[in-house]
Amino acid sequence: MDNIDVSIWKIHDTAFREISGEHPILELLLDVEAYPFAHEAGVFLPDKNILFVTSNQFLDANGDKKVQISKISLKEDGQGASQEEIQCESIHMANGGVNDRKNTENIIFCAQGSMTAPSGLFRMSSVPPYKTEPVVTSFHGRPFNSVNDVVFSKDGCIWFTDPTYGFQQGYRPPPQVPCQVYRFDPNTAAIRAVADGFQMSNGLCFSPDELVLYVTDTDYIHGNGSTDPHRVSSIYALDVVHIHGQPSLQNRRLFAFVDVGVPDGIKCDMDGNVYSGCGDGIHVWSPGGVLLGRILVPGGAANFCFGRGGEIFILNEHRIWKAKLNPLVKGALLGI
Numbered sequence: 001m002d003n004i005d006v007s008i009w010k011i012h013d014t015a016f017r018e019i020s021g022e023h024p025i026l027e028l029l030l031d032v033e034a035y036p037f038a039h040e041a042g043v044f045l046p047d048k049n050i051l052f053v054t055s056n057q058f059l060d061a062n063g064d065k066k067v068q069i070s071k072i073s074l075k076e077d078g079q080g081a082s083q084e085e086i087q088c089e090s091i092h093m094a095n096g097g098v099n100d101r102k103n104t105e106n107i108i109f110c111a112q113g114s115m116t117a118p119s120g121l122f123r124m125s126s127v128p129p130y131k132t133e134p135v136v137t138s139f140h141g142r143p144f145n146s147v148n149d150v151v152f153s154k155d156g157c158i159w160f161t162d163p164t165y166g167f168q169q170g171y172r173p174p175p176q177v178p179c180q181v182y183r184f185d186p187n188t189a190a191i192r193a194v195a196d197g198f199q200m201s202n203g204l205c206f207s208p209d210e211l212v213l214y215v216t217d218t219d220y221i222h223g224n225g226s227t228d229p230h231r232v233s234s235i236y237a238l239d240v241v242h243i244h245g246q247p248s249l250q251n252r253r254l255f256a257f258v259d260v261g262v263p264d265g266i267k268c269d270m271d272g273n274v275y276s277g278c279g280d281g282i283h284v285w286s287p288g289g290v291l292l293g294r295i296l297v298p299g300g301a302a303n304f305c306f307g308r309g310g311e312i313f314i315l316n317e318h319r320i321w322k323a324k325l326n327p328l329v330k331g332a333l334l335g336i
Helices: 016-020
Strands: 009-011 025-031 040-045 050-054 069-074 081-086 094-099 106-111 120-125 132-136 150-152 158-162 180-185 190-195 201-206 212-217 234-243 246-257 266-268 274-278 281-285 291-296 303-306 311-316 319-324
Touching (some): 016 291, 025 069, 025 081, 040 106, 150 201, 190 246, 201 274, 212 266, 274 303, 281 311
Parallel strands (some): 040 094, 040 303
Antiparallel strands (some): 050 069, 069 081, 120 132, 150 158, 158 180, 180 190, 212 234, 234 246, 266 274, 274 281, 281 291, 303 311, 311 319
């Protein structure tokens, strides 16, 4: 481990060596120079060995802003991948995504919406013709801002964030609700705002035991791309406490402040360590908030997802990288 490549792996605490393993590797899987195809989502379907990603915004042939959903097929030998663009007109400006707990062949996508199309959550099949249906598109009739990221809890409920990036970037109407975190119960269609007070609520994930919800606030970067070091670039931890049989978020506290860029996508491993895509790659913290180490990627990482046994697929705008960590490391979302 003394010969670890410090240009890729930055160790802040010796505990990171247990995560990186003896022979960590970072390798390029796919490079698409035409547009930034690998920005958000990052949904791994292990049974099919495929990955779904959403692009960053780019201009289409008509000069309009567009986000492209892509299916990434991973080669069986683990060396490289191929891209298929998915045509899905009902999901406008797609962003985050997560595996559907009810049907492993489906994906729940966040749609940021447009001036005429709603923002919300949509279910899409992972197989042709990629059938799509809305899950929830308003808070009791009040439109969402631009739904950003989504995660399931073990009871089958869906939690998601809703910042105002769409309005700031000119493709959504003025906000009608604050930047909040929501919980939607697909069995009863009940929806609740469960946390507020964020400037730009963005990524979210649960600890493996679901006793803590982590939420990132990315106000450091506003919709026009401007940055302000005085604004928030942090991860908050909130305890999940049940009151009268329903989850409540309490004891909000600062978990981590990011020194490079913003903490965008966020995930936990089965040991409770917290990973987030930041301006220089993936940062990793202990459950107690100690920065353990970084996987350094030129250009940073907006989002990522765990694969099998220590794999992490890193979305790096024009590129997808695969990091190979200790094979014992497993992502909490799929437990593999």
